[in-house]
Amino acid sequence: MAVSRLIFWLLVGGLAISALRRLGGDGSPRHSASGGGSPADAPRIENMVRCAQCGGYLPESEALRGQDGRWACCPEHQGHSG
Numbered sequence: 001m002a003v004s005r006l007i008f009w010l011l012v013g014g015l016a017i018s019a020l021r022r023l024g025g026d027g028s029p030r031h032s033a034s035g036g037g038s039p040a041d042a043p044r045i046e047n048m049v050r051c052a053q054c055g056g057y058l059p060e061s062e063a064l065r066g067q068d069g070r071w072a073c074c075p076e077h078q079g080h081s082g
């Protein structure tokens with residue numbers, strides 16, 4: 001019987017075509033899900049200043065500035081004179 005063999009090859013061909021289309025992406029394009037994670041943990045680059053008394057570096061936001069415009073790491077170094 002040649003009909004059964006023909007049906008068999010039709011089924012095999014259909015499966016092969018479906019597999020090729022799935023691999024090749026011939027179907028509708030899949031959109032990637034929007035709303036991913038945002039880079040909120042990016043390191044902030046802050047200006048570093050140097051204590052005029054002890055020479056230690058610290059962020060400008062944490063540094064203390066004396067009347068003479070020099071940076072200090074702590075009130076003790078800020079008010080120290082001499």
Ligand SMILES: [Zn+2]
Pocket residue numbers: 051052053054055056072073074077
């Ligand atoms: Zn200091």
